[in-house]
Amino acid sequence: MNKKLYGNAVVGQSGGPTAAINATLSGVIAGALKAEEIDTVYGMRNGIEGFMDERFIELNEIFSNDEALDLLAQTPAAALGSCRRKLPNPESKEEKDIAFYEKLFSVIEKYNIRYFFYIGGNDSMDTVAKMTRYASAIGYDIRIIGVPKTIDNDLVMTDHTPGFGSAAKYIATTVQEIIRDCAVYTVKAVTIVEIMGRDAGWLTASAAIGRVVNGIAPDYVYLPERDFDDERFFADIEKAFEKHPNVVIAVSEGLQYADGRYVGEGTQSGSTDVFGHKYLAGTGKALELAVKARFGCKVRSVELNLPQRCAAHLLSETDISESIRIGAGAVKAATEGVSGEMMIFTRKDGAEYYCDVEHKSVLEIANATKCVFDEFINDECNNVTDECCKYLLPLIEGEWDTKYEKGLPKHIIL
Amino acid sequence: MNKKLYGNAVVGQSGGPTAAINATLSGVIAGALKAEEIDTVYGMRNGIEGFMDERFIELNEIFSNDEALDLLAQTPAAALGSCRRKLPNPESKEEKDIAFYEKLFSVIEKYNIRYFFYIGGNDSMDTVAKMTRYASAIGYDIRIIGVPKTIDNDLVMTDHTPGFGSAAKYIATTVQEIIRDCAVYTVKAVTIVEIMGRDAGWLTASAAIGRVVNGIAPDYVYLPERDFDDERFFADIEKAFEKHPNVVIAVSEGLQYADGRYVGEGTQSGSTDVFGHKYLAGTGKALELAVKARFGCKVRSVELNLPQRCAAHLLSETDISESIRIGAGAVKAATEGVSGEMMIFTRKDGAEYYCDVEHKSVLEIANATKCVFDEFINDECNNVTDECCKYLLPLIEGEWDTKYEKGLPKHIIL
Numbered sequence: 039m040n041k042k043l044y045g046n047a048v049v050g051q052s053g054g055p056t057a058a059i060n061a062t063l064s065g066v067i068a069g070a071l072k073a074e075e076i077d078t079v080y081g082m083r084n085g086i087e088g089f090m091d092e093r094f095i096e097l098n099e100i101f102s103n104d105e106a107l108d109l110l111a112q113t114p115a116a117a118l119g120s121c122r123r124k125l126p127n128p129e130s131k132e133e134k135d136i137a138f139y140e141k142l143f144s145v146i147e148k149y150n151i152r153y154f155f156y157i158g159g160n161d162s163m164d165t166v167a168k169m170t171r172y173a174s175a176i177g178y179d180i181r182i183i184g185v186p187k188t189i190d191n192d193l194v195m196t197d198h199t200p201g202f203g204s205a206a207k208y209i210a211t212t213v214q215e216i217i218r219d220c221a222v223y224t225v226k227a228v229t230i231v232e233i234m235g236r237d238a239g240w241l242t243a244s245a246a247i248g249r250v251v252n253g254i255a256p257d258y259v260y261l262p263e264r265d266f267d268d269e270r271f272f273a274d275i276e277k278a279f280e281k282h283p284n285v286v287i288a289v290s291e292g293l294q295y296a297d298g299r300y301v302g303e304g305t306q307s308g309s310t311d312v313f314g315h316k317y318l319a320g321t322g323k324a325l326e327l328a329v330k331a332r333f334g335c336k337v338r339s340v341e342l343n344l345p346q347r348c349a350a351h352l353l354s355e356t357d358i359s360e361s362i363r364i365g366a367g368a369v370k371a372a373t374e375g376v377s378g379e380m381m382i383f384t385r386k387d388g389a390e391y392y393c394d395v396e397h398k399s400v401l402e403i404a405n406a407t408k409c410v411f412d413e414f415i416n417d418e419c420n421n422v423t424d425e426c427c428k429y430l431l432p433l434i435e436g437e438w439d440t441k442y443e444k445g446l447p448k449h450i451i452l
Numbered sequence: 453m454n455k456k457l458y459g460n461a462v463v464g465q466s467g468g469p470t471a472a473i474n475a476t477l478s479g480v481i482a483g484a485l486k487a488e489e490i491d492t493v494y495g496m497r498n499g500i501e502g503f504m505d506e507r508f509i510e511l512n513e514i515f516s517n518d519e520a521l522d523l524l525a526q527t528p529a530a531a532l533g534s535c536r537r538k539l540p541n542p543e544s545k546e547e548k549d550i551a552f553y554e555k556l557f558s559v560i561e562k563y564n565i566r567y568f569f570y571i572g573g574n575d576s577m578d579t580v581a582k583m584t585r586y587a588s589a590i591g592y593d594i595r596i597i598g599v600p601k602t603i604d605n606d607l608v609m610t611d612h613t614p615g616f617g618s619a620a621k622y623i624a625t626t627v628q629e630i631i632r633d634c635a636v637y638t639v640k641a642v643t644i645v646e647i648m649g650r651d652a653g654w655l656t657a658s659a660a661i662g663r664v665v666n667g668i669a670p671d672y673v674y675l676p677e678r679d680f681d682d683e684r685f686f687a688d689i690e691k692a693f694e695k696h697p698n699v700v701i702a703v704s705e706g707l708q709y710a711d712g713r714y715v716g717e718g719t720q721s722g723s724t725d726v727f728g729h730k731y732l733a734g735t736g737k738a739l740e741l742a743v744k745a746r747f748g749c750k751v752r753s754v755e756l757n758l759p760q761r762c763a764a765h766l767l768s769e770t771d772i773s774e775s776i777r778i779g780a781g782a783v784k785a786a787t788e789g790v791s792g793e794m795m796i797f798t799r800k801d802g803a804e805y806y807c808d809v810e811h812k813s814v815l816e817i818a819n820a821t822k823c824v825f826d827e828f829i830n831d832e833c834n835n836v837t838d839e840c841c842k843y844l845l846p847l848i849e850g851e852w853d854t855k856y857e858k859g860l861p862k863h864i865i866l
Contacts, residue, residue, distance in 0.1 A: 055636050084638055114629050120636040211765050211860055215528050218863060219762040222469050222534040224498055229758075251858045343754045344643075348633040351625050351766055354859065434859040444665045445768065445848040446625055449632060 041375070043179060045152030046078040048094070051187075052085035052158035052165065053122065055115035056201030057208075057350040058361040059157055059187045063117060064110040065365020066155050066185065067101050075373050076153060081452065085121035085158070086165060090138075092145055095452060106450060111358055112440050113449040114350035125165050128172035139172050146180065153181050153372050157365070159188035159199075160405065163380055167400045170378035181372040184380040184400050185365055189347045192238035194406045195398045196382035198433055200364055201347075203357030206244035207434035208349045209233055212342060213245040213288060214254055220284040227336040228275060228285045228329050231256070232322030234346050236292045239263050239410045240430075241346065243422045245288035247434060250427040257285050262292035263409050264419040266301050271325070272332050274420050291321045301325065351447045355436025360393060367395035391432035455789070457593060459566030460492040462508070465601075466499035466572035466579065467536065469529035470615030471622075471764040472775040473571055473601045477531060478524040479779020480569050480599065481515050489787050490567060495866065499535035499572070500579060504552075506559055509866060523864040525772055526854050528764035531866045539579050542586035553586050560594065567595050567786050571779070573602035573613075574819065577794055581814045584792035595786040598794040598814050599779055603761045606652035608820045609812045610796035612847055614778055615761075617771030620658035621848035622763045623647055626756060627659040627702060628668055634698040641750040642689060642699045642743050645670070646736030648760050650706045653677050653824045654844075655760065657836045659702035661848060664841040671699050676706035677823045678833040680715050685739070686746050688834050705735045715739065765861045769850025774807060781809035805846035 047070045051059055063081075070079040079097045082089040095118070101107055110117060126135035146154070156166050166184035173180050186193050189205035213231055220229045233242040239261030249255035257278040260266060278285040293301040302321035322339035330337045360383065368381045380400045383393040414426035441448045461484045465473055477495075484493040497507040509532070515521050524531060540549035560568070570580050580598035587594050600607050603619035627645055634643045647656040653675030663669035671692040674680060692699040707715040716735035736753035744751045774797065782795045794814045797807040828840035855862045 051636075055633050084636075087638070113632065115632040116636040119638070121638070207859060212759055212763065214860060214863065215762040215764055216758050218527065218529040218764075219469050219758050222465075222498075222530040224501070224533070224535070248860055251860050252863070254863075338758075340757045340759075341755065342759075344630050344633050344752075345626055345754075345756075345759070348629040349626065350629055350632075431858065436859065437856055442851055444845065445621060445850065446628060446662055446665050449628065449666075449668075 042075055043152050043181065044075050044077070045150045046080060047076045047153035047155065048080040048082055048089070048149070048151050049155040050082040050085045050089060050157070051116035051118050051120050052156060052162040053120060053188070054159065054347065055120060056187050056189045056347050057114045057204040057353055058201040058357050059115070060113045060117045061111040061358045061361035062157050062185055062187055062200050062365040064107045065362035066157070066368055067097050068107055068362070069366035069369030070153070071098060071101065073369055073373050080149065081118045084119035085123065086125065087121040087123050088119065089145060090141060094149070100452070109441070109448055109450040111362060112350055112353065112438065112447065114348040117450060117452045122161070124161065125168045128168045128175065142169070143172070143176065143178060146178070151180065153369070155183050155185060155368055155372070157185045157187050159186065159190070160193060160407070163193070163400050163403050164405060166378070166380065170400065181375070181377040183368045183372050183376065185368045186380055186382070189241060190235055190238050191240035192407045192409070193403060194408045195380070195403050197385040197393055198383060200357065200361035202240065203354035203360070203433035204352070205241055205346050206247065206430060207354040207357070208346055208352050209241055209244045209342060210247040210434055211352060213256060213286070214248050216340060217254055217256070217286050220286055224283055225336060226279060226283045227338070228287065228333070230322045230325050230329070230337070230339040231286065231288045232291055232339060232341040233288055234342070235262060235290045237262060237407050237409065239290050242288050242290040243410055243414065243426055244430055244434070246422050247427050247430050250424060250431060256288045258420045259288045259422055260290060260293055260420060261410055261415060261422070262290045262294060263415060265296040266293040267296070268328060275329065275333065289321055289325060293321050351440055353438035353440065354434045355438045356433055358438045364395050371397050456489055457566050457595065458489050458491070459564045460494060461490045461567035461569065462494040462496055462503070462563070462565050463532070463569040464496040464499045464503060464571070465530035465532050465534050466570060466576040467534060467602070468573065468761065469534060470601050470603045470761050471528045471618040471767055472615040472771050473529070474527045474531045475525040475772045475775035476571050476599050476601055476614050476779040478521045479776035480571070480782055481511050482521055482776070483780035483783030484567070485512060485515065487783055487787050494563065495532045498533035499537065500539065501535040501537050502533065503559060504555060508563070514866070520864060523855070523862055525776060526764055526767065526852065526861065527863040528762040531864060536575070538575065539582045542582045542589065556583070557586070557590065557592060560592070565594065567783070569597050569599060569782055569786070571599045571601050573600065573604070574607060574821070577607070577814050577817050578819060580792070580794065584814065595789070595791040597782045597786050597790065597811070599782045600794055600796070603655060604649055604652055605654035606821045606823070607817060608822045609794070609817050611799040611807055612797060614771065614775035616654065617768035617774070617847035618766070619655055619760050620661065620844060621768040621771070622760055622766050623655055623658045623756060624661040624848055625766060627670060627700070628662050630754060631668055631670070631700050634700055638697055639750060640693060640697045641752070642701065642747065644736045644739050644743070644751070644753040645700065645702045646705055646753060646755040647702055648756070649676060649704045651676060651821050651823065653704050656702050656704040657824055657828065657840055658844055658848070660836050661841050661844050664838060664845060670702045672834045673702045673836055674704060674707055674834060675824055675829060675836070676704045676708060677829060679710040680707040681710070682742060689743065689747065703735055703739060707735050765854055767852035767854065768848045769852045770847055772852045778809050785811050
């Protein structure tokens, strides 16, 4: 495993974009450009889809200076493009599946790819796992590494995921601003902020971080980890009205009733994505209408929507520097002989927050979901604990020094 | 008019909050603290409503240091609270209206108020106009000044309004980030960004500013100043698909068909606010459903919602420094004898952008709406002109140096 492997590298991005996935890309590129084992560094456009079509972009020249790498790190979304393609089972005996892998590995051979870096979420780690199995089966010497990203923070094994910290910072900041905005009037009003997160409530939990910073946080935080109940919800609101007229509530888009129905089900399309995930929208809207009907007061819902994952004008310094570090760490691990693994963060004990960059078998990681821990959710199921806020806080700390041009943040387009 | 008038001052905020209304407040406070004619500086809580109830807060002590003023300038929403109260006609012979003004001016006398600063939008200038008429009728010596704020930029006479620049910067930045986010996939998709602005399209127009900065802007921008037409809209989208698969469109919440129906009417509550303005929501959602039905492709709508007016983490340096300056200018004008006027910005000719702070009779201003100029809208009624972008650009330039504490922007709470 420790012999030196010489050849070219390719890097791709897959799954939903984040504000930090390009920071990880810049880390991979910087690491690969420095690695003596790696010659040409290719970027595949639109993930594995572009790879199959040999839509490559040579990155060595473009990123020969640090300025381009810095600009890439502050550019939101996936600069190489992304895809949502589920790979067939590598052990499949179906002709089209066999043909798929033969084509995939013929491209790998044609470009003398010996290093394959895939930056993505849960579904992308599934791709890494399958390619690793196939490579092993045919005995092709290649190092395949998954580098995680997801704003959802729902990957197991890693302390947190790159991209989550910046999304959490945006959410915590925006919710505090909304609380200020809602506080200006004296009439009773309920404001419901809908936050992303299908199965895991980490992003919604982030709305509460302010509590351990300046004491300002939503009245309630409802996570998808707990069954939602309309009557308990109404009782919570009534209690909050006893304290102040402006009630602010954070809810996860993935809230479900005990019988499995989604809270937003009435106002959603019901369609599913290619991985079979139900497409959700409208949890906030559904609750807005319910509260309006029950209390007759002013009610508003705010869906934070796409800016949660692409608001690169408000990046967590911790998140971006870690995202760069984990990208570079992937290259280092690969050149040292690691393959079929996903890069992870391990939080060190001690007063000062610090995470080591390590790696774990991707087989242990793919297709599992890390939900918000039980001890992070209060007994009333309507908020997170201070312990949760303290776990989350260091991930949003520090402000990335974003470069602007004529009033707008600068982005790089590949 | 030029005799010195000694006494106390009161300042209030009214109407919808913005990210800059507290910057103007800090300017008024700083100016009033320095003015030898002014002794105590009161803040009225919740605008004229709090004034009637004598809910005052003494500001001299709290803002005796620059740090508190700086913190106020970066705090979103109305730190003193706001209200939406329409004053009765001061010439009314109705008993309750007479009683209202008698009470109002008894409070003014009780606190020896000689300077009354009211920071607000169109509706608030109506308040200033009415109070001025009443003061004049009873011969009470007081200087009443309106200081504009509105993210909508729809006040006449002034080049632009404080608060608009920061909202425009947030919109232009966020739309560019959404464009990056949408560009990652290769499948046909339409993303519709709904932007605030009931009657005037200035905020929606701001989505296009990037065009004169880095060439990146939405495919189309639809303003409420032009009748909306579904078929023309569909034809526009078809044309955009010829160029690229990811179509991004900015629409104003106030879009109307030629027959006067609001585009979002189907999905809205139809209720009106106390000034009789129709409450709108759902223009983006309505168009999302229409495009989905027509094209069958992936469609998404993003309502920028409250963050447009409260995202103080992304302030335009131009806007905030001007907002402070116009607040201080109001105090200067008042001590020099001006009353019944609204402070305005006058843009100077020349290569370098600069606005003078001046004042105009509030009677010419109240209840009029400044719409986007004809020459700022293209002939196809589906975008703004470069000239429009060039007018808007300086208003978003510069980044305010926001202070953070443990990862979150610092706010002051009064």
